[in-house]
Amino acid sequence: MSVRSLPPDELVDAARSGNRRAIGRLLTLVERGGAVADAITDLTHPLIGGAHVVGITGAPGAGKSTLTGQLTRILPEMGLTPAVLAVDPSSPLSGGAILGDRVRMDGVAGEEVFIRSVATRGHAGGLALSVPGAVRVFDAVGFDPVIIETVGVGQVEVDVVGAADTAVVVVNPGWGDAVQANKAGLLEVADVFVINKADRPGANDTRRDLELMLDLSHMSGQEDESGYRPPIIMTTATDGSGVSNVWDAVQAHRAHLDATGKLAERRAARLRYEVANRVDAALGARITAALDGYDLDPDRSPAAHAENVVGLITLS
Ligand SMILES: Nc1nc2c(ncn2[C@@H]2O[C@H](COP(=O)(O)OP(=O)(O)OP(=O)(O)O)[C@@H](O)[C@H]2O)c(=O)[nH]1
Numbered sequence: 001m002s003v004r005s006l007p008p009d010e011l012v013d014a015a016r017s018g019n020r021r022a023i024g025r026l027l028t029l030v031e032r033g034g035a036v037a038d039a040i041t042d043l044t045h046p047l048i049g050g051a052h053v054v055g056i057t058g059a060p061g062a063g064k065s066t067l068t069g070q071l072t073r074i075l076p077e078m079g080l081t082p083a084v085l086a087v088d089p090s091s092p093l094s095g096g097a098i099l100g101d102r103v104r105m106d107g108v109a110g111e112e113v114f115i116r117s118v119a120t121r122g123h124a125g126g127l128a129l130s131v132p133g134a135v136r137v138f139d140a141v142g143f144d145p146v147i148i149e150t151v152g153v154g155q156v157e158v159d160v161v162g163a164a165d166t167a168v169v170v171v172n173p174g175w176g177d178a179v180q181a182n183k184a185g186l187l188e189v190a191d192v193f194v195i196n197k198a199d200r201p202g203a204n205d206t207r208r209d210l211e212l213m214l215d216l217s218h219m220s221g222q223e224d225e226s227g228y229r230p231p232i233i234m235t236t237a238t239d240g241s242g243v244s245n246v247w248d249a250v251q252a253h254r255a256h257l258d259a260t261g262k263l264a265e266r267r268a269a270r271l272r273y274e275v276a277n278r279v280d281a282a283l284g285a286r287i288t289a290a291l292d293g294y295d296l297d298p299d300r301s302p303a304a305h306a307e308n309v310v311g312l313i314t315l316s
């Protein structure tokens, strides 16, 4: 029987018993949004929490996919069942990387690894809704860890990774790369730093830059009050060196979250972020609907109109 004809509850059951087509179908439905997606979210919500959600971000071309691909090779050897959500770069210029990601990853990933690309455009509610939805499906189905790869440009991309249990920020050797990462807001969300392409000159300079910036954030009181300091790991993702150290650092961060009760805090913040985005989307739809039936008198000020429209939405 085709999974297409299954109702949401049976789809979830089939997916949980390992039916990969059912998993794919759930992901498609969740990305599409609407009532069916909401029904799936309701069904899967009691089943989540088992997966360690790891976000991997960094500048375009930093080696995120290569690193992720290496992780999907070593994690199954440790008895883990990773799923990967690769968020496509939103820039049409980098559209060509979409297939590339898949090929590179599938080249190393074992059969038990599930890799899914999610487009930043064309999905109901956009990235801020489709990524958490897909993560929920993976988690409920039993994958652990769930890895989100997203390019670290744009607030939503950074937020999505910042909402993970552990955020890994990938930078490269080279003058100012760490400074760029800082400007993009990546320093604040990083739980683990990776200097990838350590086979290239300047890796130690980049490490020094990062250490310096971490010192400064410490002095300005930005650092975690529990004393956690993001470690800096050197990797050459192309040959896999250092990649197991990245996983060790992710595990150490997880242990820190568990020991301090911060895991619950992170997850509460993630839920809040998800709810806020849903409310935002729902209100956006109501704003559009209210404006569609609203007579915009050009002689009245925009402030007066806005107040009226808010009144209409509140009453509706
Ligand atoms: N020299 C060197 N090259 C690397 C290393 N890791 C990745 N690369 C190369 O860097 C290029 C980009 O790697 P990707 O893994 O696609 O980088 P990405 O961050 O996923 O790129 P986007 O998803 O497009 O932002 C590829 O040509 C890789 O082979 C490394 O450790 N050393």
Ligand SMILES: [Mg+2]
Binding pocket: 064, 065, 066, 097, 101, 149
């Ligand atoms: Mg990539």
